[in-house]
Amino acid sequence: xxxxxxxxxxxxxxxxxxxxxxxxxxxxxxxxxxxxxxxxxxxxxxxxxxxxxxxxxxxxxxxxxxxxxxxxxxxxxxxxxxxxxxxxxxxxxxxxxxxxxxxxxxxxxxxxxxxxxxxxxxxxxxxxxxxxxxxxxxxxxxxxxxxxxxxxxxxxxxxxxxxxxxxxxxxxxxxxxxxxxxxxxxxxxxxxxxxxxxxxxxxxxxxxxxxxxxxxxxxxxxxxxxxxxxxxxxxxxxxxxxxxxxxxxxxxxxxxxxxxxxxxxxxxxxxxxxxxxxxxxxxxxxxxxxxxxxxxxxxxxxxxxxxxxxxxxxxxxxxxxxxxxx
Amino acid sequence: xxxxxxxxxxxxxxxxxxxxxxxxxxxxxxxxxxxxxxxxxxxxxxxxxxxxxxxxxxxxxxxxxxxxxxxxxxxxxxxxxxxxxxxxxxxxxxxxxxxxxxxxxxxxxxxxxxxxxxxxxxxxxxxxxxxxxxxxxxxxxxxxxxxxxxxxxxxxxxxxxxxxxxxxxxxxxxxxxxxxxxxxxxxxxxxxxxxxxxxxxxxxxxxxxxxxxxxxxxxxxxxxxxxxxxxxxxxxxxxxxxxxxxxxxxxxxxxxxxxxxxxxxxxxxxxxxxxxxxxxxxxxxxxxxxxxxxxxxxxxxxxx
Amino acid sequence: xxxxxxxxxxxxxxxxxxxxxxxxxxxxxxxxxxxxxxxxxxxxxxxxxxxxxxxxxxxxxxxxxxxxxxxxxxxxxxxxxxxxxxxxxxxxxxxxxxxxxxxxxxxxxxxxxxxxxxxxxxxxxxxxxxxxxxxxxxxxxxxxxxxxxxxxxxxxxxxxxxxxxxxxxxxxxxxxxxxxxxxxxxxxxxxxxxxxxxxxxxxxxxxxxxxxxxxxxxxxxxxxxxxxxxxxxxxxxxxxxxxxxxxxxxxxxxxxxxxxxxxxxxxxxxxxxxxxxxxxxxxxxxxxxxxxxxxxxxxxxxxxxxxxxxxxxxxxxxxxxxxxxxxxx
Numbered sequence: 001x002x003x004x005x006x007x008x009x010x011x012x013x014x015x016x017x018x019x020x021x022x023x024x025x026x027x028x029x030x031x032x033x034x035x036x037x038x039x040x041x042x043x044x045x046x047x048x049x050x051x052x053x054x055x056x057x058x059x060x061x062x063x064x065x066x067x068x069x070x071x072x073x074x075x076x077x078x079x080x081x082x083x084x085x086x087x088x089x090x091x092x093x094x095x096x097x098x099x100x101x102x103x104x105x106x107x108x109x110x111x112x113x114x115x116x117x118x119x120x121x122x123x124x125x126x127x128x129x130x131x132x133x134x135x136x137x138x139x140x141x142x143x144x145x146x147x148x149x150x151x152x153x154x155x156x157x158x159x160x161x162x163x164x165x166x167x168x169x170x171x172x173x174x175x176x177x178x179x180x181x182x183x184x185x186x187x188x189x190x191x192x193x194x195x196x197x198x199x200x201x202x203x204x205x206x207x208x209x210x211x212x213x214x215x216x217x218x219x220x221x222x223x224x225x226x227x228x229x230x231x232x233x234x235x236x237x238x239x240x241x242x243x244x245x246x247x248x249x250x251x252x253x254x255x256x257x258x259x260x261x262x263x264x265x266x267x268x269x270x271x272x273x274x275x276x277x278x279x280x281x282x283x284x285x286x287x288x289x290x291x292x293x294x295x296x297x298x299x300x301x302x303x304x305x306x307x308x309x310x311x312x313x314x315x316x317x318x319x320x321x322x323x324x325x326x
Numbered sequence: 327x328x329x330x331x332x333x334x335x336x337x338x339x340x341x342x343x344x345x346x347x348x349x350x351x352x353x354x355x356x357x358x359x360x361x362x363x364x365x366x367x368x369x370x371x372x373x374x375x376x377x378x379x380x381x382x383x384x385x386x387x388x389x390x391x392x393x394x395x396x397x398x399x400x401x402x403x404x405x406x407x408x409x410x411x412x413x414x415x416x417x418x419x420x421x422x423x424x425x426x427x428x429x430x431x432x433x434x435x436x437x438x439x440x441x442x443x444x445x446x447x448x449x450x451x452x453x454x455x456x457x458x459x460x461x462x463x464x465x466x467x468x469x470x471x472x473x474x475x476x477x478x479x480x481x482x483x484x485x486x487x488x489x490x491x492x493x494x495x496x497x498x499x500x501x502x503x504x505x506x507x508x509x510x511x512x513x514x515x516x517x518x519x520x521x522x523x524x525x526x527x528x529x530x531x532x533x534x535x536x537x538x539x540x541x542x543x544x545x546x547x548x549x550x551x552x553x554x555x556x557x558x559x560x561x562x563x564x565x566x567x568x569x570x571x572x573x574x575x576x577x578x579x580x581x582x583x584x585x586x587x588x589x590x591x592x593x594x595x596x597x598x599x600x601x602x603x604x605x606x607x608x609x610x611x612x613x614x615x616x617x618x619x620x621x622x623x624x625x626x627x628x629x630x
Numbered sequence: 631x632x633x634x635x636x637x638x639x640x641x642x643x644x645x646x647x648x649x650x651x652x653x654x655x656x657x658x659x660x661x662x663x664x665x666x667x668x669x670x671x672x673x674x675x676x677x678x679x680x681x682x683x684x685x686x687x688x689x690x691x692x693x694x695x696x697x698x699x700x701x702x703x704x705x706x707x708x709x710x711x712x713x714x715x716x717x718x719x720x721x722x723x724x725x726x727x728x729x730x731x732x733x734x735x736x737x738x739x740x741x742x743x744x745x746x747x748x749x750x751x752x753x754x755x756x757x758x759x760x761x762x763x764x765x766x767x768x769x770x771x772x773x774x775x776x777x778x779x780x781x782x783x784x785x786x787x788x789x790x791x792x793x794x795x796x797x798x799x800x801x802x803x804x805x806x807x808x809x810x811x812x813x814x815x816x817x818x819x820x821x822x823x824x825x826x827x828x829x830x831x832x833x834x835x836x837x838x839x840x841x842x843x844x845x846x847x848x849x850x851x852x853x854x855x856x857x858x859x860x861x862x863x864x865x866x867x868x869x870x871x872x873x874x875x876x877x878x879x880x881x882x883x884x885x886x887x888x889x890x891x892x893x894x895x896x897x898x899x900x901x902x903x904x905x906x907x908x909x910x911x912x913x914x915x916x917x918x919x920x921x922x923x924x925x926x927x928x929x930x931x932x933x934x935x936x937x938x939x940x941x942x943x944x945x946x947x948x949x950x951x952x953x954x955x956x957x958x959x
Contacts, residue, residue: 101522219819281821
C-alpha cells in the first residue's frame, strides 16, 4: 500500500487539554490536570492509528478532543484540511457528520429506551438527512455490520454484548464518515466476541475506505488492527512506530516494559521471556514529574531526564521516540 | 485446522438454540414483578376504587354532601345513615365519598405542578451545571428550609383560603423534592456513553435533554410522584384540619376529622371514618409507589 | 491426596426467567502449593463455583444443589454458610481476593485494624503479636514505612497500594488456599504484572496454593501450573499448562487460542478466527454439549447424546468431547 502521497485525514498539532482543578466557593483555580500535553500526530486516509497507554494517560481525552467533546486548551486539530479545534457548535455540524465514534461500553453507549432502528438512524436524523431512502439505509447498515434487520424493533437490552457493539458500529457508519474514533471498542467484550468485532472493523475499513483512530489499552489488539501505533504516557506520546516495528524493536523503556507486561497465551514462550516489572505507580497528571514524565520509574534514566523533556525524534522509517537514551 | 476436523464436518442443528439473546418483553417483566407482590396490588386496587368512587360520587352517595338536616344532626350509624350524620345533619358517608374528589384533585394537581416544574429545573440545573446549577439548587435549599405550613398560611393570608390557593401553596412547597431527585438522576444519566455519543453527533441541547436524558431519568421520578401524592393528600388533610385549607362547606376528609373530633367521645365514627379514608388512600399510594420502584428497578432488568 | 477437591458441584440460580445452572457438575482439585488457573468467559460459572466453595452465594436466588467440597478431610457443604465451621474456614484456611479490590476494604477502619482483626479471631493472637505480624505483612507486600502506615485509612493509599494490602490481608492468617477472582481485570497491564508477580512470590513464601480465576489466557499461561477451562457451567478441558496451550483438545479451547491476537502479530499476517455465534443463554439449557452451536467439529453424536463427561487423554489432560481432536500449536 502506498501511503506516501495519500492525504491526511486528521492532523494534530501540539494538542493540549488541561482541566482546571478548582477549590472553594469561588471555584478558584488551584492547579490543572494536564490530560493531554503537547500531542502531535497525523492519520492518513485509510490508515489505522493505534493509541495505547494505561488508564489516565490521556488517550481517551485525545480522542474526545478530536470528536470535539472537549474544546482543547491549545493546539490545532486539522480535520479534512480545516482547523476544528476552536470552532463553535454550529460551525462544527458539517464536520461532525464526517466523524463517527464507537464507545467502550456496549451497555452504556446505547440509549436503553430507544429501538435499535432509532439508535442506528439517529445521526441521519440529527444531520437532517432523513429522506425517503432512510428506511433502506438503516436496513443496509444493519446488514453491513452483520445484524439481522428483523431485529430493528428491539431495544438494546434484547441484544448481547457483541451485538450491541455492532449496533454502535452501525450508528457510527450511518452518515458515511471518513474517520471513526474507536474508544476501547472491544475491551468490555469476551475474548471470543472480541475477535468477531475486530474482524468486522477490519473488513469495514477495507470495504468503505475508513480511517480509524483505535484507542485501547490492550497492546496485542492494537497491534493487530493498526498500521501504526502511538504509545502515550502521562499525556504525552513517548513512542510512535509502525506496528510490527514497535513490537520487534521497541526503543522507549516504557514501551519495553509495557510489552513485557503482557502475558502471552503460550507457556513455552512465557518461560523464555524476560519480564520487566516497573516500580511504583503512574504519577498523578495533576503533578507530573519534571523532565521526562517516565523518569521516576525508568531504570536507564540519567540526570538530563530529570530536568529536560525529551522531544519525539525520528530514528528512521517513521519510528519516533522521545527518550534521551536512544 | 487439522485433517481430523475436515474429515466429515456434519451440519449441526442449531435451531434449538437461538443465535441471539432471547427476546423478552420488558413491560411483561415489569408487570409480573409488580403483580408478583401482594401489597402493590392491594395499593393499586385501593386507588382504582377510590378514583371510581370520586368519578361516580353523585351515583354512589345516598345524599347530597352539603344537604343539611338539622333535626337529624349527630345521629349514630343506622340503616338510613350508614356512618351517621354530623353536627349539621349532613350524611357522613356521602361527605366521605365526595371528599375523595377533593383529595384526589389536590393530590394529583399539586404533584403535576411541582413535578413538572421540579423536573425541568432539576434537568436544566444538572445538564448545564456551573452557575445555573448553583442558583437553582440554592433556591431549592431555601424552599426546603421554609416550612410548608408557613407557606400555606402565607398563601392563604395573601390569596385567601380555597382549593386553588391550597394547590398553589402545596405545589410550590413540593417543587424542591422532585427537583433535587431529578438533578441527581440526570447527573448520573448524563455520564452515559449514549449521551456522549449523541453529543458527538452534534445533537442540540434541547434534544439531548428531552430525548436522551429525560426518558432515562424518569422511572425514579415516577416512583417519587406516586408516593408524594399520598404525602400531599395528608398535607391537605392537615391544613383542612387546622382550618386553613379548603373552605367549608366543601367536603374534605381533613375538615371532617376536624369537625368530628369535637364529638370524639360521643360520636367516634365522625372523626374516625374520614381518618380511615385518609389512611387508606395514603397507604394505597405508598404501596403503589413501592411496587413501581421494584418493577422499574434497573438492577432487576436483564437479570438472567 | 489433594488439598481441596470439589466433586460434581452444582449451583443453580432460580431467576425470574427460569432456572440457571450456573455451575453444573464441576469437579476440580488443587494440590498443596499448586497454582491453578480457572479460565472462561463471563457467565461461564468460574466465579460462582469458587464462591460456592466458600458458600458465599446469596440465597435466594442461588442454591448449591449438589456435590462435595472436600477440604482437610471434611465435606464443607455439610456445614451451613453461617456455621462456625465455615467462618473458621473463610479467611483463615481459604482466603479470597475479589475483582474490585478498591471496594473490598472498609473505608472507616484503619488498615491496621483490618489486618489484625482476622489474625486475632482466627489465630487467637494477642493484639501486640497481630500488630507485629501486620507490619511484617505490609513490608512483604512492598508498602514502605509500614509501622506508621498501620494507623492510616484506606483512602490515604493509592490504588496500587490498596491492592497490595488486599493481598496482605488475604494472606494474614496463612491460608492453605488463596482464591484470586479476576484479580487484575480492573487494572492496567503494568500494574497487573506487578500484582501477579507479588501474588506469586507471596504464595511461594507462605506455601499457599493459588487459584487464579480469570478470562485472560495470557495470565494463566504465565503463572498457572495446571488449568481448568470452563464453558457454560462445566469444565470442558483440564490439564497442565503445556498440555492445554500446546495440545488443546476441546474445540472451545482451540477456538479461544485462535481468536486472541498474538502479541506482535498484525492483520496482514493472520486474520483472527473468531468462535462463531454467541455464548449460550444459560436458562433452560438442553442437555447437549453447550458448545455445540458454535463448534466446528460437531458430529451427529453431539446432537443425540447429552454432554460428554471428561475423559483422560494422557498425562494429566482431561477433555469433555466426543471427538478425538489434537491440535498442535
